[in-house]
Amino acid sequence: MTGLVIAAPRSGSGKTMLSLGLMRAFTRAGLRVQPFKTGPDYIDTAFHAAACGRLAFNLDGWAMGAPLLDAIAGQAGGADFAIAEGAMGLFDGAAAPGETGHGATADIAAQLGWPMLLVMDVSGQSQSAAAVAQGLRGFRPDVHVAGVILNRVASERHERLIRGAMEQTGIAVLGAIPRLPDIRLPERHLGLVQAAEHPDLGQWLDRLADIVTAHVDLPAVQALTQAECTEAPPLHCTPPGQRIALAQDVAFSFVYAHLLEGWRAAGAEILPFSPLADEAPARDADIVWLPGGYPELHAGRIAAAVRFLTGLRDHAMRKPVHGECGGYMVLGAALIDAQGESHRMAGLLGLVSSHAERRLHLGYRRARLHTPVGAIAAGTVLRGHEFRYAGIIEQPDEPLADVTDAEGQAVSAGGSRRGHVTGTFFHLVATGGAPA
Template sequence: MGTNPPGLVISAPASGLGKTTVTLGLLRAFRDSGLTVQPFKNGPDYIDPAFHRAAAGRPSFNLDVWAMDDGLIDAIAGQAAGADLVISEGSMGLYDGTTSQGVSGRGSSAEIARRFGWPVVLVLDVSGQAQSAAATALGFAHHPDAPDLAGVILNRVAGARHEMMVREEMARLGIPVFAALPRRSDLELPERHLGLVQAEEHPDITEAIGQLGAFLRDHADLDALRDAARGIERNGPGVWPKPPAQRIALARDAAFSFSYPHLLEGWHRAGAEILPFSPLANQAPDPSADLVWLPGGYPELHAGRIAQASTFREGLCRHAETKPVHGECGGYMVLGRALIDADGTRHPMTGLLGLVTSYQRRRLHLGYRRAHLTAAMPGQDAGTTLYGHEFHYSTILDQPDAPLARVTDASGNPVPETGSSRGTVTGSFFHLIAEAPA
């Protein structure tokens, strides 16, 4: 058994209501007050954990009950050891998840809150309503699967009278209000098609998060929030994922940044050496590496530079002559023959796979994935089942290589994006989260 610090889950009725703004502001405000705060993110988000880290000064990790077993979840939760407080950001709405059971649940933020005993702080966008906001909060509190509701944070409040009307009805229904945040369009973080612009691309992330921290410090009752935090013991030390090789050359820059923190942590803990390199800086992978791993990211925004990166391409091709290469999503596209950008320009890629993809024909591919490997990939034998997530807008124009896996969505429906396998090179559109439990 292990003891976690007390925590809170920051959730909302839906996406786009201010969860990330509030979470980042609270992380920075509590940090500035002298607390050590451990951030987490519910679900398969690639971007928010980097913002959490910038705000808290401490790595953030995904917690995912659909794709992770108890051992991995407990291992990740153990990263909170030594912290004073846990702040876990939810995904979508509090009860939103898949319609089918995964490894440990359906993937909702409510399940994470119940599992660790972290009360929920519900962020409510009260623009366009007043007393009705309290009815929304009351409904969430009395859902049959409800975790403890600590209270609410009111977002986009129009003024003092508006705040009073909402607060009085919340008080009448016995719902604590921890903050009333006025409308501040200047504090919104820039976005693109997969969510926020990445933290490392933000022009001044330190200043932006500092402003959010000051905003929450000025308008939230931080002492009451900390007093509301709770938690329960976790089951044990947990089990981290195994590394796919001993020396792993990992692409890492603005085009290749979607690496799940728990995977890298597991690789480090097992003694693997991570050798970062930047394709955008025309760097070749370390020739001593046992494996080259190309994560997802935004290669479509940098396709011209990648196409011109001859040192990167030649080094990658030399490696693939004798040793494995694997790409996920954006990394998978770079392993192909060509990538067609949103303007219709065709950019030659590395050609290690026959894949041709296009962003000119945009179509959303989104959701959890189960992949039963029909070919081996680094660290995984054929026949293994993997759990992952897919989120991209690219369309496959040509995929001549052997499939990597039989892939289904969370409900078991077949997915046509099977990944590819050719010699030492493999790739998939799904981002690996965890191996299926034995």
């Protein structure tokens, strides 16, 4: 599949706005655009899916091996081309390499052979922007910077100065977007407010498309995606059970699309239910899976969801239950919210977590399981990512796994286990790979 990676020198340059604007503009023009996001990110992909009308997937060079990356890229089948939004600066990643790289946007571009389009925040500079672009273009010989989009341009003179300098370096400028301070999305502690919570998402996406259409050379951008197509391997991920009861609502939404599609391809059935609607998991499920999300924003409702908690406890007496990050907290004894109020949770694990004192825990994780997680056997190596501000007040249960970070350093929060119940603070991305 042909594709294009939207990258930047640093975070905050405008990658998300440009990516969504391009996706929506091309989709409105009748083209089928397959969206991707590099790195571990749940929130941006939901916006991508809304912009394109297609399920969005993550591509991660640290956690994913080359066959899995190729299989996920192959989900673009039937699309005219793919657009992948990068993460952070285009060469930013973990200090130590993982499966196919350091987790940098450039690793994905190199693995898939897709060119990169730089979006550059040029506020506070002019000709120096060309020097930055030239340095990025020459930093790695295995990646191709095909052009730039100038963002937050102050005036016609400002644009003219930068275009002239770019021309001297031979870097094509495919657009110049003026300063538009009123198009930012609202944020909270884990990033953007979720797409499902945006009150006028369709209109906002159309406005981004209008801006991009007015200020970017869309035919020139589309021309960058022309490349040789190759046949991709099938997407297959080991499921934790054949019938998986999956919590899904605005409190439990952080699960990667490639896992769900890979589990289905392996013959598993996904049985969604909503804890916030006080729905119990299916009684005939092989495993209940509580993904991460924002349960701390809905802790009172979850604590009062009698049918959900009763069904969860009943299932745990007979069959496996697993929680990730926010889902793990809900399996615990109590969750303390940002205001310091304690809410009683399922009590299936002894974990007490707190959002009252924020401290960031962030990074890739590699874990070797001490005990099975559903049908995922003990001894299996899991690769994932942790991103939380919650602290641990109590965690009395046995550890679930030996966990290390990207550099091989031990991580003390290795998850926990009690009976059929397991939980981790990291989110699963892939299984297998080098041992922890």
